[in-house]
Amino acid sequence: MRIRRNRVSYPSHPIQLESEFMGSPNVLLPTSHSMSLQTYENNPPIMDDRTWSSMFDVNLYLSWTDDAEQQLKEIRQEADEAYTLDDEIDPVPESAYDDVLFLLKAFFHFGIPMPDLSWAEDGSLTLGWYPEEGTITIGIYGDNLVIFTAFFKEKRQLEGICELSDTPMLAGFLTTLLNTLF
């Protein structure tokens, strides 16, 4: 599974998929990454345009995942504190954090901008985009479901549920999300 193009600029047309995508969310960061960096110390690579571009992508990806993990850490802290003080609040399951991180990595590959992250008393995490005219959110409960809702002030709305593990449906859903955002 892999996506044809990686970018952080926002395309105005649907992204083309070669086949499946979600099975290899670390397509930009293979497991041999750290070994390659060690090798560079003794054998510096030839820095042609392609190499620069690749390193740029890796740095962007690392920056993206750092940002995502930091946001999740802050959300987790507030949610945990709230749960400690009020046992009526439903705890956010660990699997919800894992699912959100997985989705955020997928967003990077699809060119979907980083959402705002938040938590709710029903034990969910929310990934949200807040354009002036509306709200677009994804709700994650750690049960393999992705709940999508979008509402705009002119009363236009979109809703849907898909399974995180249903790769073709999720790819279609992310394309819909991208089209809704832009």
Added chain:
Amino acid sequence: MKVSSGEKLTRFIRYSSHFSVVTNRVRPDAFLPHKNEVNISVFRISEITEDEVWKIGQEYVHTEKRPVKARADIFASDVYENNLEVIPVEPPQRHANITPLPVDNSPTNRKARRSLATKLATLSKLAIPPEEN
């Protein structure tokens, strides 16, 4: 007895991640109570001053460990347009419930709850306590 559609309501917010000062927006999480709860607690704030509104929050919602950090103001008409009711439930004075949210017992109901929360958050206006401004 229902609350009239012209009345202004407020939902006090106690968690930083339920709103954003940067975007000046209320997030849907502010309108998502725990799973078995079908009511969203609000206060009726028409015809009282801002100071009096914040005083209600201090008196009935604020605690030392969970202070009121913001509020989401929304008109009852926006609630009714989404097929929800606003029912006065006193005491405390001016308290009401937006109801009924579907019980969170299936993916479909969960989606419906999130959809309502998203609409209410989008239609509400963020207010920050004076000392936070």
